[in-house]
Amino acid sequence: MTVSVEPTGITPADVLAVARHDARVELSEATYAAMARSRAIVDTIEASGRPVYGVSTGFGALANTSIAPERRAELQHALIRSHAAGIGAPMPREVVRAMMLLRVRSLALGLSGVRPVLAQGLVDLLNNDITPWVPEHGSLGASGDLAPLAHCALVLLGEGWVLGKDGSRLAAADALHGSGLQPLALAAKEGLALINGTDGMLGMLLLAIEDARHLFTMADVTAALAIEAMLGSERPFLPELHAIRPHPGQSDSAANIHRLLQDSAIMDSHRDDLAHAVQDAYSMRCAPQVAGAARDTLEFVRTTAGRELRSVVDNPVVLPDGRVESTGNFHGAPLGFAADFLAIAAAEVGAIAERRVDRLLDVTRNRTLPPFLAPDAGVNSGLMIAQYTAAGIVAENRRLAAPASVDSLPTSGMQEDHVSMGWAATKKLRTVLDNLTSLLAVELLAATRGLQLRAPLIPSPAGRAAVAALEGFAGEPGPDVFLAPVIEQTRAVVAGRALRAGIEDAIGPLL
Template sequence: MTVTVQPTGISAADVAAVARAQAPVRLAESTVDSMERSRAIVDGIEREGRPVYGVSTGFGALANTFVAPERRAELQHALIRSHAAGVGEPMPREVVRAMMLLRVRSLALGRSGVRPLIAEALVDLLNHDVTPWVPEHGSLGASGDLAPLAHCAMVLLGEGWVLDKSGARVDGGEALHRAGLRPVTLSSKEGLALINGTDGMLGMLLLAIEDAGHLFTMADLTAALAIEAMLGTDRPFQPELHAIRPHPGQAMSAANIHRLLQDSGIMDSHRNDMAHAVQDAYSMRCAPQVAGAARDTLAFAVQVAERELASVVDNPVVLPDGRVESTGNFHGAPLGFAADFMAIAAAEVGAISERRVDRLLDVCRSRELPAFLSPDPGVNSGLMIAQYTAAGIVAENRRLASPASVDSLPTSGMQEDHVSMGWAATVKLRRVLDNLTSLLAVELLSAVRGLQLRQPLRPSPAGEVAIAAVADFAGEPGPDIFLAPVLEQARAALRDRALLRAVEARVGPLA
């Protein structure tokens, strides 16, 4: 599939396709026309000699410094070099690709006053798989993602660094030459237009939204497997019990868990047992209330991201009537708030998952499963330390759930006296989601071990699928094994859509 950038923008699916599937990119003809009209306004300002921020003045605290016409190209190049001041490890390739595509989108909206060749140069980087080396630290989320975007722009100039496919750092000019591309020479306003905006934050938020949607469904699956393994009841997940508290995410999670628990011989074995607990523990019974609230938080983040995808976030902006006006649209507060809220929600989905794991491993609470899910506890420790790992990750997620967006440090001589920290918020959200993958992997392994130990009782169809998938790399319960590679494979199974598709083939689609 080719992603065509229109003057109206692009979709979240387009971003994922380019960032993760290396989909090719092209500019629509109407996009080129829109940029040419916008550029003509900037050229007119140049001819008139008017002082306009970003065109004929310095930047930030130097906004009142007039720059002579013959030095304006130099001004734009100096801006890129000075702002490419990040440090740290390189951002993942998918993040940088998303950021570059979103910058193309921003320029294509026709409010930045750049020549079409600038957007085309970014498209060339994407289509030739030239990924700038963008250090992790440098953005405060206002004026947008200045340093990360400047590192991308450096490569357009034939400078800076590129992230090689091997993970090594290579010279930007050399990378352009290898790809058969030439450096660009910037004109007035173009350097500023390349770096002012929320593209890094938005790219990370969009990728996190895609990941979170899948993980929250998988959290319902691992919860259902754990509840089944612990001889829980499916009664709290009946739809009429969630209709009386009409949070949409809760209803979806409850419906998923209820569906996953049907046709289970394990559940049938104790359905009418008077000795069975009337009420399961909160970590079992309240799974939809927590995961559902996370789903509703995700829906809020989707709404924010969709609005930002339709937004002009450059500064200054070139209006169709010829005005060039300064804005604050580069401020990342909406994205920072959404990312922080999502991090809190995802951290709690992981926390309740760890509580179910602890219950599965505890011989006093697991309803007659052997200690730590080992058939021979004592000599063998089973999954004891896997729960330690999960507990440590939960603790880290609690630290990461502390919001970044409530922080601010003034910069640029107090001209930029309130910043969003949206970049930090989205970076740590991705870390929380990666941690959530690990937590659900521990629960998947633990729940499957529990179901295996319930034999000869027949598990649910979903349980049968999960047992078959996990047994491929973890085998049957028995003597202790090297757990680290097993947990890595469980993480891969959680990320891979194949497990979800296999479950859905047996029980029907999950929300």
């Protein structure tokens, strides 16, 4: 697959294709033309000698310092070197690739005043699988993601580090030489154009949106299987009960759960039982109210990210009429807020899943299943400690759900006196979603064990698919086994698409 970067921008699917599936990137002829027109304006300004921020002045608190023409290229190189000041473990390859593509997109919009060769240099890094070493700490989401983007830009100069295939740190100069690429020399305005913007946080948010979309559907699957294993009722998920509270996400989640519970001998076994509970616990009955609210939050976040993907976030911008204007579009508040909202929602989807796990394991509440789903409880502890693990993850997610976007710290001699913390917000969102994967894995394992223990009653098609997906490595309920590898493999099932595809083959597409 090849992603063509146009002056009209790119799509979220393009970002995923490059970041996760190594799609090649190319610049369209229209993109080259748009960038060349913008650069011509900067060249005219340079020739005029008038002071313009980022072209003939310093940066940040040094914006009033005039730079002599013969030192302006030096200024751009110094800017990249000084701003590549991050520290810590390297960011994942997919994040860095997303960030580089989004910086190409930003330059390609034709309002940054840079030569086309600059965007082509980033494209060459992507197409030659050269991933800059971008430390995890350094961005405040102030003028966007200055430090992370500077670490990417430094590689274009033949300096800094790149990420080796084995996770090692290699010299950028060697990586360029090995791919037949030459370092670039920057012209006026170009260093600033490489580092000013929200590309890092937007890249992480777009990746998180894709992950959350899948996980929220899988949360409906694990909830339905847990409800089935606990002899719960399907009636709270009837569509007419959600039409009277018309939140779209709630209706979709309820529709999923209701369909997942059909054609089940386990559900049929107690449907007319007068001794059956009139009302299930909230963690069962209110599953779509929580997961649906998370879906609606995700839709808001998706809309916000889509707007940002169409935005010019450079500073200053070079307008077609020749003006060069300073903006605040690099401020990451929209993305920071969105990431914090989604982290809160995802944390609660995991929290309610853990409550269902606890109920599945409790002999006083799980409706005749053995303690901790261990057939020979006492000698065996079953999934007792798996629930401890889930509880610990829920506690961590609660800490991570505390918003980063309210935690501004002033920088740059009080010039940048309010920052977004959008990088921190989107980075911790990814951790919350990774934790949610683990929580749904514990619920899937527990629910599958519960369904197996209901034999000879045959579960729903979704339940049968789950049992088939897990029994190869998890086996049947019985004596205790080394549990960590089983949970890890169940995590892979949750994160992957095979189980969901198998369920959808049986009952149709899930929402």
